[in-house]
Amino acid sequence: MNSKTEAFLTQPATPAVPMAWAEVGQSHPHESAVLHVLGEATYTDDIPEAAGTLHAALGISAKAHANILSMNFDAVKAMPGVVAVYTHKDIPGTNDCGPIIHDDPILSEGLVEYVGQPIFIVVATSHDNARRAVKKAVIEYEELPAILTPQAARDAKSFVVPPMHLARGDAQAAFERSPHKLKGSLHVGGQEQFYLEGQISYAIPKEGKGMLIYCSTQHPTEMQHVVAHALHRQSHDIVVECRRMGGGFGGKESQSALWAACAAISAAHLRRPVKLRADRDDDMMVTGKRHCFYYEYEMGYGDDGRIIAAKVEMVSRAGFSADLSAPVATRAVCHFDNAYYLGDVDIRAMAGKTNTQSNTAFRGFGGPQGAIAIEYIVDEIARNLGMDALDVRKINFYGRNDEEGRNVTQYNQKVVDNVIHDLVAQLEEESSYRKRREEINAFNASSRVLKRGLALTPVKFGIAFNVTHFNQAGALVHIYTDGSVLVNHGGTEMGQGINTKVCQVVAHELGIDLAMVRATATDTSKVANTSATAASTGADLNGKAAQDAANTIRKRLAEFAAKRHDGDPATVRFEANFVHVGDQAIPFAELVQKAYMARIQLWSDGFYATPGLHWDPKTMSGNPFSYYAYGASVSEVVVDTLTGEWKLLQADALYDAGNSLNPAIDVGQVEGAFIQGMGWLTTEELWWNPAGKLMTHAPSTYKIPGVSDCPENFNVRLFKNRNVMDSIHRSKAVGEPPLLLPFSVFLAIRDACSSVGGHRYNPPLRAPATSEAILDAISAVQAQGAA
Known part of the structure; x- marks a missing residue:
């Protein structure tokens, strides 16, 4: 960190409401920073193993596209420590882990569609024993033609979802009348999430049909649903918990489901705890990455560099199943403009079905792939005109907020x-x-x-x-009789600091020091039906939900304090660990203790749903943001x-x-x-x-x-x-x-x-x-x- 950044960090941000005391806007360290440095932060693989814990490994396909003719596991079962081998036939419920379209089997049912696709599970007494054993399987294949690139998928009309088309005005006519024209193509590769902590799930059977899943995931609720369906159980039988991840970047939004399901299936059959931890090579071979994109574009522009017409066709390498490729493509379409007003546009997007890993969410979720294309094109326009690219960018910016006519996006949302x-x-x-x-x-x-x-x-x-309905969140806030506060919310901590920010929000709302507030592990039995921690909404949604919960308790305490001290609840102030009623300053913990004795409820739930959002996928228009x-x-x-x-x-x-x-x-x-x-x-x-x-x-x-x-x-x-x-x-x-x-x-x-x-x-x-x-x-x- 350079001296300029250090100097900046010493200056607290201006609070939303001017006041002498605030916990939001302050540069507090990450709530687990000390634990990270000392090596005491508990990740899924650090959880003490229950007695009788077994370890699983996945047997994966060696072919990109093939029918499985036969499988022989005799040598696998003869390996030291092997307890069981499971195939798709051993899944009690639904053999699917696709987040939107049900086209993603947990284990192959006879057709493999990429090198690395899971076919079977080996459970053994140790991680190494399981890893060694999977390599002993003898599988006979009948190879089929494979499609490997987005261009080949487009030419073969091989798509995981129907192609998308957004048009405004008449781009072709505008292109024809433009003083300058350019045509070109661009290829932008994908990207491996390369989280420091690999995919891992630890399944522990509980009484009755219960199953506890410790999972490194950005979406505990989705893991709950996938496991419940795979085991043919109800959601209330499954509890998924995640204290923290060693990075996620989107790779643990939907694709942690495979690992959670395989661990749970094994644990359910054996009635013993089973841990499934992916080695780095297996993780990268099995899981999807950022979508690579191939673009072909036609642009018309004027002598000053202003864009008159924009036509682009983009095709992504989706992989063998849909996963999240449709919303990724949608966001790419919506971010093709980046910071520029585009009048007449014709944008087409395709998610190519290829015999490769099923690509998934990655930080930016299609936005970077959409925006990089227009930046590349603007750079090209500037060079063609002999101009500085910055000047071309400026002239194409969206108009200022009061400039009508150049402040509406191609999907019809007004930029305000x-x-x-x-x-x-x-x-x-x-x-x-x-x-x-x-x-x-x-x-x-x-x-x-x-x-x-x-x-x-x-x-x-x-x-x-x-997807509009994902823009919601819930939280629980508990105040204990010593004045300490516990908060639980639906967001997951992957190093980005969501717990720190949510704790700051709660501390600010209650007028207490941040040290008095603690966040607990994300847990589907505490806050239900949560959305993924993704789309940059973690602090926005869960912060608002936690604020709502804390505000409910604050109002109860304010009414209680005002009643005891002949004050007006509307003028009661909470700040710096004191509650101020008129001229009296009551220590927060003291007021809490008295409220408990008076049987005032000291916990509350909170909820938030982002207002004003709507989207029509048929017309590709609305207010998605x-x-x-x-x-x-x-x-x-x-x-x-x-x-x-x-x-x-x-x-x-x-x-x-x-x-x-x-x-x-x-x-x-x-x-x-x-x-x-x-x-x-x-x-x-x-x-x-x-x-x-x-x-x-x-x-x-x-x-x-x-x-x-x-x-x-x-x-x-x-x-x-x-x-x-x-x-x-x-x-x-x-x-x-x-x-x-x-x-x-x-x-x-x-x-x-x-x-x-x-x-x-x-x-x-x-x-x-x-x-x-x-x-x-x-x-x-x-x-x-x-x-």
Whole structure:
């Protein structure tokens, strides 16, 4: 962390309501920070094992697309410690773990559709015994033709859901009359979530039909449903608990279901606890990733760079089943505009069915894949016109909030909170963008091998679940007689700090120190029917629900205090661990004790549902988002044109967190998202061999960013703003939107490649911009120059 960021973090954010005391808006450390550092934070694999615990492993397909002709498990059963082998025939209930469409079997029923698809479960006395035993199975296959790429899926009309189409105006006519036209294509690869803690579930049978599942998951309620269906039991028989995850990033939203179901099926048959922990290779071979996208586009624009017509066809690699590919595609369509007003548009999206892992949620959930395309195109327009890309971006921004006609999205939602003009202007000045552009031009003119590049890119990201009914949350707040407070909510902690923020909200509402509030594990027996912790809604939804619960108790205490001290409940103040009634200041714990003696209820539930949301999937229009989060970043890189190596020299980011609940956590989220997004666009390459096997399935073959990839000069700021919507204390989400900030890294690399040809040609740079991709782009520029 640099000195500028440190200086910023010492300054608390302005509270939503001016007051002398506040717990929201303060830079408190993460509630588990000390436990993380000391190694005392309990993850699923750290839970003490119950007596008789067994361990499971999955037997997976070696073929991309095939019928299973026979399976022989004699050698498996003969291995040391093996207790049982289960196939789909041993599933008591429904053999499905698909979150939307029921096309995703827990275990194959005779047809395998990707290398890595689970076929059987081995249960043994140890993790190693189970792992060794699965490899002894003898399986005979009848191979079938396989589709491996999104382009091949499109050509074969192989889709997991029907194609989507959003149109406004007449894009073709607008394209034909445009002074300038461009056509092109782009490929953007997928990304492995690479959470530090792999997929894991621990199933413990309870009395009757009960089953307790400890699961590393972002969606305990969905795990409850999948397990209940698989075991042919009711939801009230299944309890799913998650104290924390070692990262999730979307990979544990729906795809933790497979692991929970297999552990539960085994435990139900054996009436013994069963743990299923995936090794990294198995995790990466079995689970889905961020969808890769292939785009073909046609754009019409004017002499000043203003976009007149936009046509794009995008097809994703969905994998063998639908999973969450439909809402991912929907969000990509809704984020194709990014921060730009597009008048006449024609956007088509397809989720290609391929014989690969079923791709799933990943931080941004299709938003990054939609927005990267328009940024690539705007960059191309600027180069064609000989303009600075920042100027083209500015002229295409959505209009200011009072500018009618240029403030309605392609899906017909009015943008009423636009701050992108002021935010970008602030970043442009603070980062010395124009001066650095001149310096880079001078450097490149005198440097034959090393070339520098610079780019400034904006972000506009919609906050809410695509599916309206997911935008709800519940919470429980308990006050004990010593004044301490326990809060439970439906969100899950994956390191992002949701528990810290929710505890801050409750402490603020009750006027007590944060140390007096504790959050407990997410548990389906406490708060029921919860939504996934996803779509950047965790703090928004659960913070509001917890605030509602705390406010109910606060009102009860205020009425009690006013009655005892002849005051008005409306004027009772809760702050700094005291309750103020007129001139009297009563210690909070003392008032709580007296309220208990008077039989005042000291616990409450809370609920919140985001208002004003609606979406018509047939017309692809409506108000799918509660509000927008904005941001922008400037990146400067240097590229070795002989080797394709590159380095990020400096990154400046400005992010709109609204009235931040916790500036320290929010800045950390922006920094982490920036580096993760940079990895997606530069080093993290997924590669399947011609037989359909994922070859990048371990840290030895898949490169996530390391400390050395972080820029030495990394400046992150929070833009001073308050949400115009009634979000929790007027804050804004910080989970997903910052992942789009490193678009500037990718386009700075493209800028450096372009300088090889004097910025006369558009480098066909694909993502991730590996050294090979960079050299290919440079070679193409050189070839165009020589032609």
